[in-house]
Amino acid sequence: MIPAFETYLRTNTDLSDEALQQITATTMTRTLQRNELLLQEGQICRHKTFIANGLLRTFGVREDGTEHIIQFSPEHSWTLDVESYDRQTPTSFNIAAIEKTDVLLWTKADFEYLLHTIPALKNLSQELISRNIYNSRQRIFTSISATPEEKYEDFIRTYPGLLQRLPLHMIASYLGISLKTLTRIRHTQVHK
Amino acid sequence: MIPAFETYLRTNTDLSDEALQQITATTMTRTLQRNELLLQEGQICRHKTFIANGLLRTFGVREDGTEHIIQFSPEHSWTLDVESYDRQTPTSFNIAAIEKTDVLLWTKADFEYLLHTIPALKNLSQELISRNIYNSRQRIFTSISATPEEKYEDFIRTYPGLLQRLPLHMIASYLGISLKTLTRIRHTQVHK
DNA sequence: GGAAAAAGTGGTCATTTGACCATATTTTGT
DNA sequence: ACAAAATATGGTCAAATGACCACTTTTTCC
Known part of the structure; x- marks a missing residue:
């Protein structure tokens, strides 16, 4: 190390x-x-x-x-x-x-x-x-x-490598939104 | 000065x-x-x-x-x-x-x-x-x-002298909430 | 002093959010 | 390898929020 x-x-x-x-x-x-x-x-x-x-x-x-x-x-x-x-x-x-x-x-x-x-x-x-x-x-x-969606997009852009390493509830906590809102956003983006 | x-x-x-x-x-x-x-x-x-x-x-x-x-x-x-x-x-x-x-x-x-x-x-x-x-x-x-109400209370506690010097829409902007929500909060507090 | 601009609040309504629960899948720990 | 724990998502519903408009009051500006 x-x-x-x-x-x-x-x-x-x-x-x-x-x-x-x-x-x-x-x-x-x-x-x-x-x-x-x-x-x-x-x-x-x-x-x-x-x-x-x-x-x-x-x-x-x-x-x-x-x-x-x-x-x-x-x-x-x-x-x-x-x-x-x-x-x-x-x-x-x-x-x-x-x-x-x-x-x-x-x-x-x-x-x-x-x-x-x-x-x-x-x-x-x-x-x-x-x-x-x-x-x-x-x-x-x-x-x-920012809207919750913009916050998530900003997070992905700023820390692309962290997405796979974190449970969604932690990302939601960091963004100041609920897990439910975050999964709604992700669902909407996947189906765009 | x-x-x-x-x-x-x-x-x-x-x-x-x-x-x-x-x-x-x-x-x-x-x-x-x-x-x-x-x-x-x-x-x-x-x-x-x-x-x-x-x-x-x-x-x-x-x-x-x-x-x-x-x-x-x-x-x-x-x-x-x-x-x-x-x-x-x-x-x-x-x-x-x-x-x-x-x-x-x-x-x-x-x-x-x-x-x-x-x-x-x-x-x-x-x-x-x-x-x-x-x-x-x-x-x-x-x-x-924090909830919008907690944000407003925190603002008043932290900057008591600013309340009278600022229009509410500026306080709302600073807190990241709408003017409507802020006036609701104030209404609720006045009638508590 | 008075007109104009700005501020503050109430009403209404659509949208968004969050809580709770259930289910399936994935990950963790032994 | 497998059981347990954790995660991710969908459904449902109530609460909260924000946009828009109207009216009254206060402040600003000349």
């Missing part, structure tokens, strides 16, 4: 072998089983996480018990609860594996040290945060303005 | 008078009339904006002509189209005044220089960006999980 991460870094930065070595020397690896939690509501998020293989979901649970997914994190992406991590306060979200997932983890102190000593990593990190901000804004815009 | 900005900075940072002077020396001021555009779809966002007095809205327009508001910016807040500003690419959003509004503007080069030379300003800026990220995530969660 570390060779995959090194390939990822070489593809996305011009880090030296020494820097790569420094980064991977401070990481911990962990394998999550399907449905196993990486982070649970009420906990403090203490790690920056890179998904080497697999798929995670970040979700909140309302008082009525319903789960609403705000983010999927497939391999070769990073995840964490940024507010809990920054402020070291308990999170109100959960992060769980949708399928068996291998992750790399760095403590906040270790990762901040790496950012401080490896400018290319800091640049990569900053670029990913920026892109996250742009995507969030687009997500808000789509969420308040 | 600059004294108000200086009060804002003194309240939120421990900047020296010299730093304050440096910041205000590089700003431009502008007054927007009601409904006047600060930024228009297709333009490049070239300024960081502080709202000294008044109220702005950031919105997108769909192909069918409908306007969907993703953000309100009252006095003593900052705004810009961050993606257009960072990448110097044309924006797909608009920023307009809801009422007569006084703003302070810095070019990207000037503001980056200020961030570089005034650590307290950089810290303030970073803190505001972080808070923006947390709020956006909460907004996404509310948007996909």
Whole structure:
């Protein structure tokens, strides 16, 4: 799993072998089983996480018990609860594996040290945060303005590889529509 | 308008008078009339904006002509189209005044220089960006999980001062519901 | 101050959505 | 390999939503 991460870094930065070595020397690896939690509501998020293989979901649970997914994190992406991590306060979200997932983890102190000593990593990190901000804004815009069908089409266009890997109820949850509405949309599209 | 900005900075940072002077020396001021555009779809966002007095809205327009508001910016807040500003690419959003509004503007080069030379300003800026990220995530969660009534209640709780300053159709647009639904909700609440 | 524009609300109706249940198929786990 | 669990879809129905129109009130603009 570390060779995959090194390939990822070489593809996305011009880090030296020494820097790569420094980064991977401070990481911990962990394998999550399907449905196993990486982070649970009420906990403090203490790690920056890179998904080497697999798929995670970040979700909140309302008082009525319903789960609403705000983010999927497939391999070769990073995840964490940024507010809990920054402020070291308990999170109100959960992060769980949708399928068996291998992750790399760095403590906040270790990762901040790496950012401080490896400018290319800091640049990569900053670029990913920026892109996250742009995507969030687009997500808000789509969420308040699109029809359920347009949301599904946007999802397929944006994450074509995720469709086969997710149960429909999770996609519906992520889009903020019901499973029934989603299957109606799919039926209509198949018969167009 | 600059004294108000200086009060804002003194309240939120421990900047020296010299730093304050440096910041205000590089700003431009502008007054927007009601409904006047600060930024228009297709333009490049070239300024960081502080709202000294008044109220702005950031919105997108769909192909069918409908306007969907993703953000309100009252006095003593900052705004810009961050993606257009960072990448110097044309924006797909608009920023307009809801009422007569006084703003302070810095070019990207000037503001980056200020961030570089005034650590307290950089810290303030970073803190505001972080808070923006947390709020956006909460907004996404509310948007996909809450009923229209819960969205309205959340809006009132989060921005109590804005209710009187906005027409209902703008609040409905921001919440992603119709004016009809919003007036139904208000009717039901009044008669509870 | 007054005309025009905008806003707020109520009525009506068609459409859409979501909940619940049942059935068949697929996937998971041992 | 097979039983159990999970998923996907269809049917049904009630509730919610949004569009359109009309009227009254409030705000804006000159």
